[in-house]
Amino acid sequence: MTDVMTPEEIEAHFTRTDGQYLFARxxxxxxxxxxxxxxxxxxxxxxxxxxxxxxxxxxxxxxxxxxxxxxxxxxxxxxxxxxxxxxxxxxxxxxxxxxxxxxxxxxxxxxxxxxxxxxxxxxxxxxxxxxxxxxxxxxxxxxxxxxxxxxLLWSDQAFATQSPLAVAEGHTILRPDIAGLIRAAYDPVMPVQSGDPTHALRLYARMQAGQT
Known part of the structure; x- marks a missing residue:
């Protein structure tokens, strides 16, 4: 399991079933x-x-x-x-x-x-x-x-097929990629709300920066 999602995966986590991208923290x-x-x-x-x-x-x-x-x-x-x-x-x-x-x-x-x-x-x-x-x-x-x-204000389908949690060594933990996404979303340089899908690219960049 990688700690960084693709921009498309990030966008999907905040894109609702009606096709609207909507993020808030x-x-x-x-x-x-x-x-x-x-x-x-x-x-x-x-x-x-x-x-x-x-x-x-x-x-x-x-x-x-x-x-x-x-x-x-x-x-x-x-x-x-x-x-x-x-x-x-x-x-x-x-x-x-x-x-x-x-x-x-x-x-x-x-x-x-x-x-x-x-x-x-x-x-x-x-x-x-x-x-x-x-x-x-x-x-x-x-x-x-x-x-x-x-x-966060996730998509209504964000965790429909995969839980935000994982099991490691018998313990339930937050998936590393979801943890990284939350940290990126709360980075002070990021907006508190966005309806623009390009926001997902900025989240991706912050997640990448957090890996270095």
């Missing part, structure tokens, strides 16, 4: 909160957030001055449980129709992003319905995978 410090897990899983997830933020060279904070928290993880058994969460409908527009669509699709996860005026990620809501498939995953793998998918 966080600008404000990340402040996570987790609902619906025990203390042990909570520590695992917070550790994964800290590791992901450190990889990106980004920052965390104790509180967001505007939002309080801005990266929210919700763990639950059935999608209908979300409708009963106080004030969630204010944060997630059209919550009930969304829950209906997710139930119809038998989905087990969903991420909703909010954005700054300049297009950077402002907040992310991660919803995980703990069905049989997710419940079988080790907590460390589930946490790392979800954090990775929350650090």
């Amino acid at each position: 966080w600008q404000r410090p990340i402040v996570p909160v987790v609902f619906g897990v025990d203390d042990q899983t909570l520590e695992i997830l917070k550790g994964a957030v800290e590791a992901g933020v450190a990889l990106a060279g980004h920052q965390m904070a104790e509180t967001d001055p505007e939002l309080g928290v801005n990266l929210m993880f919700f763990f639950f058994r059935e999608w209908d449980e979300l409708i009963a969460v106080p004030d969630l409908g204010r944060m997630i527009p059209d919550l009930e129709p969304l829950v209906g669509r997710l139930k119809s699709a038998d989905a087990n996860q969903y991420r909703a992003f909010r954005f700054e005026e300049n297009g950077a990620i402002r907040a992310c809501f991660v919803f995980l319905r703990m069905d049989q498939a997710l419940s079988k995953m080790p907590a460390e793998s589930l946490a790392l995978g979800q954090v990775v998918q929350s650090l």
